[in-house]
Amino acid sequence: MSMGINLLANLAKKAVSILGDDFDIEIVEKHHNQKIDAPSGTALMLADAICEEVENPMTYEYDRHSKREKRTKNEIGLHAIRGGTIVGEHDIIFAGRDEIITLSHSARSKEIFAVGAVNAAVFMADNKAPGLYTMKEMIE
Numbered sequence: 001m002s003m004g005i006n007l008l009a010n011l012a013k014k015a016v017s018i019l020g021d022d023f024d025i026e027i028v029e030k031h032h033n034q035k036i037d038a039p040s041g042t043a044l045m046l047a048d049a050i051c052e053e054v055e056n057p058m059t060y061e062y063d064r065h066s067k068r069e070k071r072t073k074n075e076i077g078l079h080a081i082r083g084g085t086i087v088g089e090h091d092i093i094f095a096g097r098d099e100i101i102t103l104s105h106s107a108r109s110k111e112i113f114a115v116g117a118v119n120a121a122v123f124m125a126d127n128k129a130p131g132l133y134t135m136k137e138m139i140e
Contacts (some may be wrong), residue, residue, distance in 0.1 A: 038080035
């Protein structure tokens with residue numbers, strides 16, 4: 001429900017539409033040491049948003065430690081870090097020839113999710129027709 005994460009997904013899609021397949025994409029996410037799932041649902045949501053913009057299907061690479069081969073062009077690397085009380089941090093790295101672009105979001109408290117939920121309720125209360133809505137409609 002974070003407005004910032006939804007904006008990050010939108011910016012990542014825009015970056016992919018401009019950069020094309022000339023950049024490798026990696027997603028690094030960090031959360032507290034009590035989080036069980038890895039990668040996070042948010043990291044997967046970001047990867048899925050990126051995949052909506054690419055021409056060739058992408059695969060998700062979760063673990064490279066046992067692979068002894070070069071990175072392929074059609075993969076998105078997903079990396080999970082767990083420690084301390086990190087609420088949530090997500091970096092999308094676009095690594096190209098001689099340049100790197102990083103899009104980042106850092107949640108400092110869980111309050112941002114409540115604010116996003118309230119904003120969504122206000123958005124829906126504004127005479128929306130029956131249907132299925134997502135946070136995307138709020139930022140577009």
